[in-house]
Amino acid sequence: MSGVRRLGARWRRRRPLRTRLALAASAAVALVAVGVCAAAFFVIRYELLHQLDLSLTQSATRVIQENRGEGPQVVAGECRYLSAPACAQIVPADPAADPGEPYPLPVSPPVREVAAGKRAPYYSNVSRFGQPLRMLTTPFGDGRALQVALRADPVEKGVRQAAVLLAGVGGVGVLLAGLLGYAVSRAGLAPVARLTSTAERIAATRDPRHRIELPAGPPGRQDEVTRLAASFNTMLGELEQSVTSQRRLVADASHELRTPLTALRTNAELLARGDRLTPAQRERASAALGRGIREVTGLVNDLIELARDEEPLPLLEDVRIVEVAEHTVATARTHWPQTPFVLEVGAGAAQAVRPGVPARLARLLTNLLDNAAKFSPPGTPVEVTLRTYGSGGSAGGLELTVRDHGPGIPAADLPYVFDRFYRAEAARALPGSGLGLAMARQIARAHGAELTAGAAPGGGALFTLTFGPQEPARGGGQ
Numbered sequence: 001m002s003g004v005r006r007l008g009a010r011w012r013r014r015r016p017l018r019t020r021l022a023l024a025a026s027a028a029v030a031l032v033a034v035g036v037c038a039a040a041f042f043v044i045r046y047e048l049l050h051q052l053d054l055s056l057t058q059s060a061t062r063v064i065q066e067n068r069g070e071g072p073q074v075v076a077g078e079c080r081y082l083s084a085p086a087c088a089q090i091v092p093a094d095p096a097a098d099p100g101e102p103y104p105l106p107v108s109p110p111v112r113e114v115a116a117g118k119r120a121p122y123y124s125n126v127s128r129f130g131q132p133l134r135m136l137t138t139p140f141g142d143g144r145a146l147q148v149a150l151r152a153d154p155v156e157k158g159v160r161q162a163a164v165l166l167a168g169v170g171g172v173g174v175l176l177a178g179l180l181g182y183a184v185s186r187a188g189l190a191p192v193a194r195l196t197s198t199a200e201r202i203a204a205t206r207d208p209r210h211r212i213e214l215p216a217g218p219p220g221r222q223d224e225v226t227r228l229a230a231s232f233n234t235m236l237g238e239l240e241q242s243v244t245s246q247r248r249l250v251a252d253a254s255h256e257l258r259t260p261l262t263a264l265r266t267n268a269e270l271l272a273r274g275d276r277l278t279p280a281q282r283e284r285a286s287a288a289l290g291r292g293i294r295e296v297t298g299l300v301n302d303l304i305e306l307a308r309d310e311e312p313l314p315l316l317e318d319v320r321i322v323e324v325a326e327h328t329v330a331t332a333r334t335h336w337p338q339t340p341f342v343l344e345v346g347a348g349a350a351q352a353v354r355p356g357v358p359a360r361l362a363r364l365l366t367n368l369l370d371n372a373a374k375f376s377p378p379g380t381p382v383e384v385t386l387r388t389y390g391s392g393g394s395a396g397g398l399e400l401t402v403r404d405h406g407p408g409i410p411a412a413d414l415p416y417v418f419d420r421f422y423r424a425e426a427a428r429a430l431p432g433s434g435l436g437l438a439m440a441r442q443i444a445r446a447h448g449a450e451l452t453a454g455a456a457p458g459g460g461a462l463f464t465l466t467f468g469p470q471e472p473a474r475g476g477g478q
Contacts, residue, residue: 026181033173037166056136059086080129115145208240264292328365336373346387364443367436375406398467
């Protein structure tokens with residue numbers, strides 16, 4: 001039995017879904033059609049026999065009324081013809097009282113029992129005169145029984161004709177069920193076929209720009225297959241965006257690396273001919289080589305950092321944001337001695353903590369401070385503000401802003417300032433690779449925060465780092 005099940009499962013796996021669905025739908029419709037035809041056959045057969053039994057009952061009633069008081073006799077014996085009346089005979093309980101002429105209908109012991117009142121009336125099928133008969137045996141009174149018979153071949157012929165007709169109807173129904181099942185499966189799986197074709201085309205061409213055509217209609221009334229196709233289109237859009245971003249990242253990274261690598265190769269070749277250089281030339285070449293190595297190392301490290309989407313869970317801890325801000329501001333003052341950095345902490349913000357990685361949060365703020373100092377004129381301050389918002393004090397929302405007094409961000413560049421390797425026209429002459437703000441936003445999102453950029457009132461750029469309200473700590477039993 002298990003072998004049969006395995007063979008059936010293997011057969012199903014090897015057949016296309018359309019074939020399996022068509023067979024299932026056809027089998028269901030065919031089963032219903034065959035069941036209806038079978039039920040109709042039994043209903044027709046019952047009604048024809050019931051009508052014959054009613055005719056026998058009426059004939060028996062008429063014979064009883066016309067021959068009341070008569071003794072055992074043959075009332076009518078020509079039922080071999082269809083046009084003749086029913087055969088009828090009166091049979092006594094005692095065989096010794098039988099008339100001298102033979103009975104045209106068979107007399108069996110149950111007939112004597114009906115005559116003696118020991119058995120209820122009953123119907124039976126007998127053969128007589130070479131024809132099938134339907135016979136009713138019922139009490140006649142005073143120890144006698146009445147037997148009435150009619151030819152049953154018209155009823156049997158009608159039953160056979162009904163069986164043939166219903167079998168034909170059932171066969172046509174099964175055929176139509178197969179055709180309709182195939183049509184239903186073909187129409188129902190058409191979106192799946194388009195989805196499969198699109199997936200195969202993408203696998204063959206490696207081009208995620210293909211989409212599945214969706215039927216027109218309100219979005220809220222789409223069926224499951226259409227929603228699946230819509231979800232597949234959404235996935236293709238995300239894949240296309242990811243592939244485009246990856247290609248752009250590779251192209252931008254190769255462009256950014258080309259210049260420092262060329263400088264490194266030039267300085268390395270120059271130092272290889274050190275015997276032809278003066279000490280001052282060798283010192284300048286060595287310094288340029290060191291700067292190039294540091295620039296390439298920093299760029300590669302930034303790319304590695306950007307490749308990481310989430311923070312490792314083992315490194316997460318409760319971080320006081322004010323301590324990270326104080327540390328990064330103090331470090332920025334040493335890196336940018338000509339730029340004053342001002343830190344302002346609002347009420348309740350000094351105790352605010354958020355889960356995160358301190359080193360990564362420090363990198364985020366350092367990138368923002370370096371960006372602000374890079375665009376600030378000498379002597380103008382960079383203002384850092386940490387405050388809470390909403391209800392809940394230190395457990396409420398937390399906002400950190402970094403504002404400079406430089407030229408600000410042009411409106412045309414504002415949507416792209418967080419893109420990788422994007423650098424505005426005003427920043428192309430300044431040092432940097434264009435990865436700092438992209439890395440800052442990625443770190444912010446990895447910590448459940450949001451980093452936005454905008455224009456500061458009175459001029460300059462304003463970057464806002466927003467943390468949502470702190471989630472309550474989950475208590476545990478001891």
